[in-house]
Amino acid sequence: MYLDLPKPFMILAPMDDVTDSVFRRVVIKAQAPDLCFTEFVNVDGLQSPGRQKLLKKLYFTPEEQPLIAQVWGKDPDNFYKTSKEIVGGTIAKEMGLPRGVNFAGVDLNMGCPQKTEVSSGTCAALMNDRPLAHEIIEATKKGLGGELLLSVKTRIGFNTVDLSWIEFLLKHQLSMLTLHGRTRKEKSAVLADWEVIGEARKLRDKISPDTLIVGNGDVRDKQHGLELAARYNLDGIMIGRGIFSDLYAFADNSPWQELEFEKRIELFKTHVELFASTWQNNERPIHTLNKFCKIYISNFEGAKELREKFMSAKSAQELIKIIDFALEGQIA
Numbered sequence: 001m002y003l004d005l006p007k008p009f010m011i012l013a014p015m016d017d018v019t020d021s022v023f024r025r026v027v028i029k030a031q032a033p034d035l036c037f038t039e040f041v042n043v044d045g046l047q048s049p050g051r052q053k054l055l056k057k058l059y060f061t062p063e064e065q066p067l068i069a070q071v072w073g074k075d076p077d078n079f080y081k082t083s084k085e086i087v088g089g090t091i092a093k094e095m096g097l098p099r100g101v102n103f104a105g106v107d108l109n110m111g112c113p114q115k116t117e118v119s120s121g122t123c124a125a126l127m128n129d130r131p132l133a134h135e136i137i138e139a140t141k142k143g144l145g146g147e148l149l150l151s152v153k154t155r156i157g158f159n160t161v162d163l164s165w166i167e168f169l170l171k172h173q174l175s176m177l178t179l180h181g182r183t184r185k186e187k188s189a190v191l192a193d194w195e196v197i198g199e200a201r202k203l204r205d206k207i208s209p210d211t212l213i214v215g216n217g218d219v220r221d222k223q224h225g226l227e228l229a230a231r232y233n234l235d236g237i238m239i240g241r242g243i244f245s246d247l248y249a250f251a252d253n254s255p256w257q258e259l260e261f262e263k264r265i266e267l268f269k270t271h272v273e274l275f276a277s278t279w280q281n282n283e284r285p286i287h288t289l290n291k292f293c294k295i296y297i298s299n300f301e302g303a304k305e306l307r308e309k310f311m312s313a314k315s316a317q318e319l320i321k322i323i324d325f326a327l328e329g330q331i332a
Contacts, residue, residue: 003066003104003149005236008229009034010222010250011178011214013240014070014107014153016040017288021060022275027243028063029270031251035236036067037153040109043073043082056283059095066104068151072112074122074132076139079108083143105149105175106140113155113184124184127158127165137172151176153216156196157183166200170207177204178238181217192217198232214238221249244295261300262327268296269323276316286315 012019012027014037024036041057060067069086073079083106085091092102110133112123119125126133137152144150152169156162156179169177179200181192197215204213216238219225225237239249247267248254275289293310297303306326313319 003035005034007236008226008234009236010225011035011037011236011238012243012250013037013216013238014039014109015240020057020284020288021064022271022278023292024064024067025061025274026267026271027247027250030247030267031249031254033239033250034066035104036064037070037107038067040070040072040112043071043078044075045073046071046082047075047078055091055095056279058091059278060097060103062098062101065101068105068107068149069103070107070109070153071140072109072117072123073136074120076132076135079136080139080143082106083140083148084145087144087147103148105151106144107151107153107176107178108136108140110152110169111154111180111184113187118184124155124158127154127162127184130165130168133168134172137169137174141172149175151178151212153178153180155180155182155184156193156200159183159185161193161196163196163199163203166203167207170204170211173208174211176212176214176236178214178216178236181215194228194232197234201233212236216240218242221246221254222251247295264296265323265326268293269320269327271296272316272319272323276320286313289316289319 010033012024012033016039019037019039039057041054045054058069071082086103086106089102109123110126117123121129141150152174154169157165160183179197181194181197182190194215201213204211212235214236215228215232215234219228219237219239220242225239229237242249246254246256248256271292272289290311290313293307297307297310309322310319313322
């Protein structure tokens with residue numbers, strides 16, 4: 001199953017405790033990407049008594065479509081059950097979404113390099129457990145029944161570059177494969193290796209021509225992404241941390257660098273108000289919101305001091321008061 005996307009298409013990367021429904025809508029309001037991913041959610045947890053606490057990671061609104069649900073875990077049967085619930089609309093219904101509003105696909109997180117996930121044998125650790133990776137892919141594919149897109153997001157190797165891992169994934173005839181141009185060992189300590197991503201695209205041409213290849217790693221904005229897509233003949237580009245430097249990263253011509261203080265802080269107020277109206281029952285701790293002030297409050301005299309005030313706020317309402325004082329010029 002494939003989506004009707006432009007070539008190359010632009011994706012907002014999944015980032016845990018960052019790209020929730022609120023931030024996705026903020027980015028969409030600035031300049032929408034062609035596709036979004038959810039934060040990653042554990043399928044083993046979804047198929048347990050802790051399910052309700054995890055659904056917030058999958059929550060979305062109709063305006064965020066098309067949206068891919070990113071999942072991770074260890075039990076193939078839970079991947080099957082979760083993907084079946086996604087394709088059947090069960091999870092969307094549980095979250096109170098209107099009939100007919102659903103995810104566009106499922107992405108398997110096989111690249112997260114964090115110690116907790118890797119030590120549990122999940123995410124990037126699956127590079128070293130290919131029989132389990134195979135079971136997970138096949139279980140998810142069975143659950144989706146060809147009705148929704150199936151993709152994998154991964155890295156270019158565990159300790160070193162490993163094209164055999166990419167070949168292994170391509171042989172599963174995925175709908176889409178997103179490659180972060182670093183190994184698990186490198187995390188974010190070195191520049192992304194786009195030459196390897198280009199090699200992966202050549203492998204795609206030989207092994208699975210219908211699989212869409214998406215590049216990820218150090219992409220600043222849409223123009224930079226278009227250059228990389230053209231250079232390596234990629235189908236899509238994923239922007240992650242670049243969005244922190246430019247909220248309009250998906251625009252053809254971003255106004256961000258010239259945007260005055262008042263406009264930026266008004267955008268932050270919109271973000272805070274949306275957070276407060278979306279998470280009315282404290283589903284999200286306030287610290288997950290406070291940190292966003294770094295995006296909006298920078299490059300002017302007194303920015304550091306103002307950020308410190310925002311970071312110490314204990315509620316969305318307190319943040320709004322600080323913003324209003326700043327807009328009125330009562331905070332230097």
